[in-house]
Amino acid sequence: MHIAVCVKQIQNPEIASALLRVDEVTNTMRLASGVSPVMSPFDEQAVEAALRIREALGDAKITVVTMGEESARQVLKAALSLGADEGVLLADPACQNSDSYTTAVTISHAIRKLGDVDLVLAGRQAADLDAGVVGCGLAELLDMPAVTFARAVAVDDGMVRVDRVIENGYEIQEAPLPALVTVSHEIGPVRKASLRETMRAARKPITSWSADDLGLDSEQVGELGARRIVERLYIPNSDIECEYVPGASAEEMARNLARRLFEANVL
Amino acid sequence: MSATSGVLVIAEAEDGAPTDLSHKMLGLARRLADDLGGGVDAVLLGENLGDSANELIAFGADRVHVGDGAAYAVYLAEAWMEKLTTITAASPPAVILAGHTTMGADLAPRLSFRLGTTVATACVEAEVVAGRPQATRPCYGGAAREVLSFKTEPAVLTIKSKSQATPDRDDDRPGEVIRLSIDAGETRVRIVERKIEATAGVRLETANVVVAGGRGINGHEGFKKAQELADVLGGAVGASRVACDLEWCPPSYQIGLSGRTVAPELYIALGISGAGQHMAGCGNAKTIVAVNTDREAQIFQSSRFGIVGDCQEILPPLIDELRKLKSESKT
Numbered sequence: 001m002h003i004a005v006c007v008k009q010i011q012n013p014e015i016a017s018a019l020l021r022v023d024e025v026t027n028t029m030r031l032a033s034g035v036s037p038v039m040s041p042f043d044e045q046a047v048e049a050a051l052r053i054r055e056a057l058g059d060a061k062i063t064v065v066t067m068g069e070e071s072a073r074q075v076l077k078a079a080l081s082l083g084a085d086e087g088v089l090l091a092d093p094a095c096q097n098s099d100s101y102t103t104a105v106t107i108s109h110a111i112r113k114l115g116d117v118d119l120v121l122a123g124r125q126a127a128d129l130d131a132g133v134v135g136c137g138l139a140e141l142l143d144m145p146a147v148t149f150a151r152a153v154a155v156d157d158g159m160v161r162v163d164r165v166i167e168n169g170y171e172i173q174e175a176p177l178p179a180l181v182t183v184s185h186e187i188g189p190v191r192k193a194s195l196r197e198t199m200r201a202a203r204k205p206i207t208s209w210s211a212d213d214l215g216l217d218s219e220q221v222g223e224l225g226a227r228r229i230v231e232r233l234y235i236p237n238s239d240i241e242c243e244y245v246p247g248a249s250a251e252e253m254a255r256n257l258a259r260r261l262f263e264a265n266v267l
Numbered sequence: 268m269s270a271t272s273g274v275l276v277i278a279e280a281e282d283g284a285p286t287d288l289s290h291k292m293l294g295l296a297r298r299l300a301d302d303l304g305g306g307v308d309a310v311l312l313g314e315n316l317g318d319s320a321n322e323l324i325a326f327g328a329d330r331v332h333v334g335d336g337a338a339y340a341v342y343l344a345e346a347w348m349e350k351l352t353t354i355t356a357a358s359p360p361a362v363i364l365a366g367h368t369t370m371g372a373d374l375a376p377r378l379s380f381r382l383g384t385t386v387a388t389a390c391v392e393a394e395v396v397a398g399r400p401q402a403t404r405p406c407y408g409g410a411a412r413e414v415l416s417f418k419t420e421p422a423v424l425t426i427k428s429k430s431q432a433t434p435d436r437d438d439d440r441p442g443e444v445i446r447l448s449i450d451a452g453e454t455r456v457r458i459v460e461r462k463i464e465a466t467a468g469v470r471l472e473t474a475n476v477v478v479a480g481g482r483g484i485n486g487h488e489g490f491k492k493a494q495e496l497a498d499v500l501g502g503a504v505g506a507s508r509v510a511c512d513l514e515w516c517p518p519s520y521q522i523g524l525s526g527r528t529v530a531p532e533l534y535i536a537l538g539i540s541g542a543g544q545h546m547a548g549c550g551n552a553k554t555i556v557a558v559n560t561d562r563e564a565q566i567f568q569s570s571r572f573g574i575v576g577d578c579q580e581i582l583p584p585l586i587d588e589l590r591k592l593k594s595e596s597k598t
Binding site: 015016022027029099100101132133161166169170179186188189226231236243254255 | 409456459557
């Protein structure tokens with residue numbers, strides 16, 4: 001059983017939005033200084049899903065794949081410290097400024113090159129652009145059945161069984177392997193790296209592949225191969241002024257707030 | 268209608284009738300199609316759809332493709348893709364709209380790749396600029412917006428619920444209904460079971476009032492109080508990621524980037540700092556009210572009313588006063 005988990009390094013989504021700065025020339029977000037980028041939270045949950053499958057099966061090989069800048073090596077190390085076995089880094093400069101399409105193209109070639117992948121896991125979306133496209137796109141490019149928004153994933157007898165979140169509950173879906181599953185936050189809390197695994201992680205292999213290694217030329221990847229144009233990236237102005245409700249005590253503030261909500265026709 | 272100037276709306280039905288978001292997408296589709304010089308097609312697959320096709324015409328469709336049969340009782344990407352690619356092959360649209368729902372967010376990316384194009388998800392606006400479709404979508408947890416155009420056709424967009432107004436219904440609008448064949452082909456993915464979880468009370472996504480708790484609500488007791496407040500206001504209870512991670516409430520309560528998106532009339536944030544990832548889930552609320560001990564908390568920048576104070580002290584008198592005012596306003 002070989003599980004490939006797709007992960008992305010992003011700006012820490014927990015930072016205050018006031019720290020966000022747009023580079024208006026390139027229409028990209030500048031990294032806030034002094035804040036380390038992290039693995040997208042949904043991808044942490046995808047890694048967690050892979051680890052739970054391995055625990056249930058007793059054995060499975062887990063390869064984490066990321067596309068990004070050289071610094072994305074850090075998220076591979078983070079996944080290896082959680083228990084993944086190997087990492088693949090796709091940091092070819094030709095792949096920069098990819099859109100969802102060229103990202104999926106590049107990663108699909110890496111997964112083909114791995115050869116024997118039975119299950120591909122990805123977060124339901126990356127927590128920076130929030131698009132949620134690459135997972136489904138990979139399934140199309142790899143001609144795999146796909147199940148999105150998993151809150152539980154199990155593998156048994158050549159099949160993957162997924163609890164898929166829907167608006168008013170969930171549905172249990174089954175698909176034959178090889179298949180792709182995108183993982184949602186309902187899978188619950190993820191584990192932290194143990195000291196033992198972190199020590200072991202230092203010796204686990206990380207392979208670096210260029211577009212050329214994947215048999216892709218520069219017109220097929222990155223900005224050149226992209227199918228969308230970012231016309232503009234901006235931070236909308238907030239024209240909201242907070243009215244701090246006065247009061248000498250908690251009771252008085254609470255009463256004043258309740259009255260203000262009625263006066264202002266909010267209620 | 269010229270070959271590539273039309274707009275195709277992938278409608279959804281709930282309990283045999285088109286959803287509110289389907290109506291809204293037709294309003295948007297009408298504006299885009301008028302600017303592109305094309306017509307509006309809608310497709311609806313489901314079971315026991317009754318008069319849904321004419322309803323879609325009344326809300327703006329010129330032509331409705333309906334597949335009404337047991338094979339379409341529940342959404343499955345492969346079955347939907349089969350029908351949709353047949354429809355788009357016969358009459359290629361310039362724009363395809365789907366709802367940003369658990370169906371649309373699953374279907375649209377796949378369909379776009381299958382059609383050799385790409386998708387902009389969770390859009391809040393779309394327009395035609397110099398003859399070409401453009402879409403605006405929130406990103407970075409709702410803190411930023413990106414405006415996208417497309418190098419390939421059709422432009423596939425998923426539309427966020429509540430981003431559009433409902434168009435006027437006109438039951439005299441003319442339109443054509445095309446009945447699709449029902450062919451339940453083999454799918455690789457199979458639905459074994461569907462479990463509807465009747466959440467007690469009001470559903471988060473459709474609630475007019477949402478009361479959400481974060482770290483500052485301080486535990487299970489705080490959530491009981493939040494529920495009491497929500498009950499007084501006829502609302503639903505949500506939470507920040509921190510509160511869910513601390514297991515003060517079920518993970519299904521989570522609002523934010525890695526959780527649910529709500530856009531109620533009133534959002535009451537209790538002990539929530541307002542990090543970008545949380546605001547992604549509630550930034551479209553009409554009015555935000557925040558209670559937080561930290562006057563500098565980010566949440567106040569998005570709030571119309573704020574109390575600098577401790578939720579545990581504020582909540583009991585707030586519930587009492589609101590209950591009183593509510594009963595007075597009824598009499």
